[in-house]
Amino acid sequence: MxxxxxxxxxxxxxxxxxxxxxxxxxxxxxxxxxxxxxxxxxxxxxxxxxxxxxxxxxxxxxxxxxxGPVLQLAEHSRSRTARLREAALPHLHRLVDAVGESVNLTIRTGTEARFIASVESAQALRVTSREGMVFPAHRTSGGLLLLAELPADELATLYAVGRDRAAEEGEAGPPDLARLRGDLARIRKQGFAVNQGRSEKGVVAVGVPVRASDGTAVACVSVSMPSVRYDRERLPSLVATLQMAAGGIGTELARG
Missing domain, CATH: 1.10.10.10 (Winged helix-like DNA-binding domain superfamily/Winged helix DNA-binding domain)
Incomplete structure (x- = not known):
């Protein structure tokens, strides 16, 4: 957290x-x-x-x-992320207007979720930009959605590597894999994820996957709000609005 x-x-x-x-x-x-x-x-x-x-x-x-030399990342990966962000931004701005809360676009790199775009709400009490930030994937709505796409063996391998790295560096280990699998199965079935304080206290986020033309989940679009404004009764309409935005981003990617 x-x-x-x-x-x-x-x-x-x-x-x-x-x-x-x-x-x-x-x-x-x-x-x-x-x-x-x-x-x-x-x-x-x-x-x-x-x-x-x-x-x-x-x-x-x-x-x-x-x-520069310190920032080592393949040129192809950079251009792909740039195209994704460019395709998403108009939809993110419209999404903020529709829901009145801050929104984010997230990708997954290994066991981490990276926020590659954020658009803030105009409300005085709001979740501020997360652009450029990195969180453990299992603690964000986007990370959970993208982890849910992985086959069971790939998920196990991913966190086995994370466990070994954490042991070498003296850090806390990965999440309990059995519990995570249960969370991911539920998220995969329902098609959206709700994060209530997993990454930051007092913040609730709801996310849905953004899919490429072949059905692969390439990112997550999410809305983040102060927990005092989260209304569970509003969840179905919020998910529907997010899915519409995610579909629009997917269409833009297909055109590109």
Whole structure:
């Protein structure tokens, strides 16, 4: 479970978010960076220059920034994530207008869920952007939905590797696999996932899978809200609205 630091350093947070965008998407201009993290262009330029200095970024002849040597990710993976994000953003904005809460697009990398796009609600009390953040997959609605797509043997192998890595690094081990399998079976049957405080206290998230034209789940679109505003009676209509958005994203991907 993640808790924001008591004394958060905004400049560090902005730099880390920009590094994540470069790693996942491949390139950024100063103007795009400024818009994405909500800072002035001069500030975005200084942040990107520091990333270049520390080898997290490279600047080409046209002054576009790309992932540097420290950020190792295949070019194909970056472009695929960028296309996914581009296809999803218009639908995410419409989804925020429809439900009045913040929304996210999530992918899975191993046992982790990565938030590759977020659009915040305009409400004063809202869940803030999770873009660029990484959580254990079994603690997010998107991660659970994507884990539910895996065959039983692949799931076991995935968490066996995680258990070995945790033991080597002295960290807490993976979740109880039998219990996780039960959760995933239920989620697979119902077609959506509800996360009540698994990743963050006081936050409820509801998610559905985004599927490619061949039926493969490639991401999850979810709505996140303060738990005080979660109404279980509203769940069926919320899921239906999410499924409509997920279908729209899938259609955009097929066109691409």
């Amino acid at each position: 993640k808790t924001a630091p008591t004394y958060a350093v905004a400049s560090v947070d902005h730099a880390l978010r920009l590094a994540t965008m470069l790693q996942l998407e491949g390139s950024l201009t100063v103007a795009e960076a400024a818009e994405r993290v909500g800072v002035a262009r001069s500030t975005a330029h200084r942040l990107l220059q520091m990333l270049v200095y520390r080898d997290f970024a490279l600047q080409d002849e046209s002054r576009v920034y790309h992932a």
